[in-house]
Amino acid sequence: MLRFECDYTQGAAPEIMRRLAETNLEQTPGYGEDHYCAAARAKILSRLGRPDAAVHFLVGGTQANLTVIAAALRSYQGVIAASTGHISVHETGAIEACGHKVLPIPSDDGKIAAAQIDALVDAHWADVTHEHQVQPAMVYLSQPTENGTLYTLAELEAIHEACRKWRLLLYVDGARLGYGLAAPGNDVTLPDLARLTDAFYIGGTKVGALFGEAVVLLDKELQRDFRYHIKQRGGMFAKGRLLGLQFDELFSNGLYERLGRHAVELAMELRRAFEAKGISLRYDSPTNQQFPILTQAQYEALAERYAFSLWEDLGERKAVRFCTSWATDPAAVAALVEDIQGLGNT
Amino acid sequence: MLRFECDYTQGAAPEIMRRLAETNLEQTPGYGEDHYCAAARAKILSRLGRPDAAVHFLVGGTQANLTVIAAALRSYQGVIAASTGHISVHETGAIEACGHKVLPIPSDDGKIAAAQIDALVDAHWADVTHEHQVQPAMVYLSQPTENGTLYTLAELEAIHEACRKWRLLLYVDGARLGYGLAAPGNDVTLPDLARLTDAFYIGGTKVGALFGEAVVLLDKELQRDFRYHIKQRGGMFAKGRLLGLQFDELFSNGLYERLGRHAVELAMELRRAFEAKGISLRYDSPTNQQFPILTQAQYEALAERYAFSLWEDLGERKAVRFCTSWATDPAAVAALVEDIQGLGNT
Amino acid sequence: MLRFECDYTQGAAPEIMRRLAETNLEQTPGYGEDHYCAAARAKILSRLGRPDAAVHFLVGGTQANLTVIAAALRSYQGVIAASTGHISVHETGAIEACGHKVLPIPSDDGKIAAAQIDALVDAHWADVTHEHQVQPAMVYLSQPTENGTLYTLAELEAIHEACRKWRLLLYVDGARLGYGLAAPGNDVTLPDLARLTDAFYIGGTKVGALFGEAVVLLDKELQRDFRYHIKQRGGMFAKGRLLGLQFDELFSNGLYERLGRHAVELAMELRRAFEAKGISLRYDSPTNQQFPILTQAQYEALAERYAFSLWEDLGERKAVRFCTSWATDPAAVAALVEDIQGLGNT
């Protein structure tokens, strides 16, 4: 069985495993106050061109999201997100467990628009009883989205403007950021994110690290006392150097970019194979997740040799998800492409 | 200015004011452990035909909702509600502040259907990653709804069945229950609510009391330690007897029913006046809230003498809300009816 | 049975009952936005000499405490309080339910000292791992304390200085403030509280109102969006005018002061009677609560005709609590004094 059902089926990039092994018996201070974390921070800040930013390393994405959002909001405030956003539907109410409502904006492809944000916030303040409603105070985006789509720079700038207008913080979940940066047509860079957001995270778990996410805080107020938040929410990693060391390696010698490109190139091969076969795609994704809409017969044929995820039942057909990753074997993709070519049309 | 903008512009029924005055200097124990509370509880339980129920008196509706819901749910569980429900939109995230997500079901008229509940819960358990989602564990309804509409007994029984099937608790917000019980065509009685729900509250604040809601708990597990919940959430009223005394009076000599009928009869006069004028109503409400759709000219004409609420902007027209209450002066309604009759058609 | 077990056994001052009756059928807007609330606010601000303060009316003390404290603290911050403080032991963890730790300072008589606060906060910041601890950010005092004792102006000024030094907010729970203001020897005035604290509340429930507390917010940041906090925590009272009207009356014609003096003068009669009998007092209380230490025989003798509270078991003797209030009948005190005089010495 070749597994394409998600992008975290495997361990870490060999470069990372090697450094973990080499440094295993070194003694360092705990809790992220070691020289590996310092080095990784310096490289990230340099890449962003923002020496005033703060970087914290956390173990996973849900933890990053809940820690940042809970740190940012006052108790009566909520965070705007696409109805499909990870915090809206796939974190078991982690944001609500911190006391905050997720304010959903309907979305089909995972993206929301500046105009939708503007309308939601305008309606809040226009209501004379706005104090009886959750006050919108932050916007959460995913780049790429959970559906593989990407915000363009123009879209992100418009959202940035809407946030400035209404004094909302802008936070971007970059669990798969490496796959967005490598996508054909992408025009949003790391420095753009640092310029346009108040916080974002650079995902490691799905992009070459054994585990770990690098949270970047641009907003000064959000930076204050952030380590208290991390500890309180259970995210203070004892051997913090393991995180620092991984990001130090990811941001050396172009590794993060290289891993991203690997996955995306293979995903584009899959995309072309589906399209060549006349199989339409649920979303227009230039990243490592592809969502073909299969007939039942196609579904069953592929399910014999490949693991993939059922995404949406569309009556007679099914939208499914195939993920590539930094670790995907090109031979596995070649085999899959061949099997796609051999599928019947019904 | 005659006020119809809500149903809590005035104090309490004269019978209640009289008893508050008469008993003012009596000495009783605090925190709801006095003989007035005991008497009120006994009358309510008798009316419900459920001696095994528990009755607690709280000051207001948001407090009743958050206390009951927080007491009922485990931390990862959420409560299903209409997208228009009071807990969904008008309590500043009070449920989320207790850690729980409100799971909205789209609704236009304030009601949700058993089939919608069934579909939502089925989808939860059918998803292989349901542990990554908030677990639905309770259904919240309002009777009447925030839009003045009413569940029929058949609808409520169907929802009850859906709840039993999926092991959901059923909770009914009865802020305006007295106006539902008095509505023409209503077939849901207090004993029905006691039979079909796990908890509900009988609203006093909007139906004749100075303030106060009587929370009825049918479910045994929910009854356990409920006074701890009340105290922890700030709802333990020191001079509890004031609440008991009011409900004792409301449930004596048919007062609660009489107050409900007063408001509904006057609301029906308004409804007939709007309909006679060819003014359509946004919702089909048999209760004390009426939602005529006015032209701008009609709106401005009525706004000169009457206070009412803007409900929804419908382009060229506006849906507005007129409320009657237990205290509404028939003369004020007569004046308003006359002014409605005198409105232009555009 | 004559009841001295607490100071909320009775209703409201007759002046208040009269005004509630007189205004009962007036129509006003809800949620504290009426002219009675405005008038009461103006009177309180004028008494305090602080036109820049904000005043909000809440129904009860626990609700006032949890709303103010939750509004003031960031999620990883805690509030310092006497180990005997109401929030430490008698609110079922209401502060913790909002996510915040109460940081207790050991106290015997209900008071804490500036030096204790200083030591606690100093230890926090001196610890290199302070991020692993709750950050102290507020000080909670009660004036009078739960044990009837009072802070002097000098003590309060020293605490104020400690708070300024460490950037802590200072909050005073004034559930029985009227009895403190009236106490012999008291030198802390309402303007002093407005000058030295960031927030405090003037208790109505125990001092002549039917119910209600006036929360005074001096700190600008704490004032921001406070009505959202009130609504979210369940404390937004629909018929807010009832609260405004009561405080308007309490702060008219010296009523609040007069009610306070009434209770304290009667309490001093009790105190003198106990002392004359050689019965020592557990705390040196100049306010309406007195804590005599009784032998078993004395306890049983008084329990025949009077209700009072067991406070602390001291081996062979028992400390008990007798409360007077604004409503205490002087004849009841006279009877009790006579019975104290008739007690045996063992």
Added chain:
Amino acid sequence: MLRFECDYTQGAAPEIMRRLAETNLEQTPGYGEDHYCAAARAKILSRLGRPDAAVHFLVGGTQANLTVIAAALRSYQGVIAASTGHISVHETGAIEACGHKVLPIPSDDGKIAAAQIDALVDAHWADVTHEHQVQPAMVYLSQPTENGTLYTLAELEAIHEACRKWRLLLYVDGARLGYGLAAPGNDVTLPDLARLTDAFYIGGTKVGALFGEAVVLLDKELQRDFRYHIKQRGGMFAKGRLLGLQFDELFSNGLYERLGRHAVELAMELRRAFEAKGISLRYDSPTNQQFPILTQAQYEALAERYAFSLWEDLGERKAVRFCTSWATDPAAVAALVEDIQGLGNT
């Protein structure tokens, strides 16, 4: 500089690093549903003799504590702990952030006694206003404690009895459990913990793993829906197999025991060296943490070559902490022993 300041300065046991490398590019399902987790669970359950227990793998100790405690308690309930307990003082209020009060029992050496628990809970229920207090519902112990001390089997059985009597859940934090199991004189085995507690965790982070704790749930109700709790609190580790694989290895070939013995034997060498020198120890610790009380001169002499923690300022002397671990180099201990022998007496 040789580091003895904590027991997590280094990576993982070589056996673990080897298996992580060997399995790095295998594809497995995520979130702990892989065969490595299954194998590790089976080994742990077999060691415990409790096939009915549930085992979940989490990344760190604070996360384990907050997830278990929040899952166990109803909202108004609290957890009893030593005043020195990790959850009381070193988790930035993580338990309070979940809404629960930690109910402290004063402790000098890190342990609490069954009689103290009994007294605290008895006092709760004896108070007529117990509903105004946090209800004790769980006991938290650390084995070994934060001070290196150990509960005996008799002490643990007495606490177990107190918990049964009062219907409290018993939870043991085993962050350093491996060092307790290996301690001279220890008579508490893993099957004893499985028999006497409702939940405990076997610490990996400090005892040979790169990271990870194995949470064991004995109580059936606590087992229910536990994965929802993990996800909601941010603790669902994407590549769960990394945790399973580490515990599979730790519980193979006696590795966990061997690592524990290594640290404890070296700690006993340090202890003997301090005692031989006449340096007294702050706590009587048979485990990997030793707390000598040093003069200023001794402190400064050792600080030149060794990193260790300041624990408590005792006036002229200082209690400090030296930790050994599974990774401590015997040569480093030999050097330290020699330097201890060479210390002056003042």
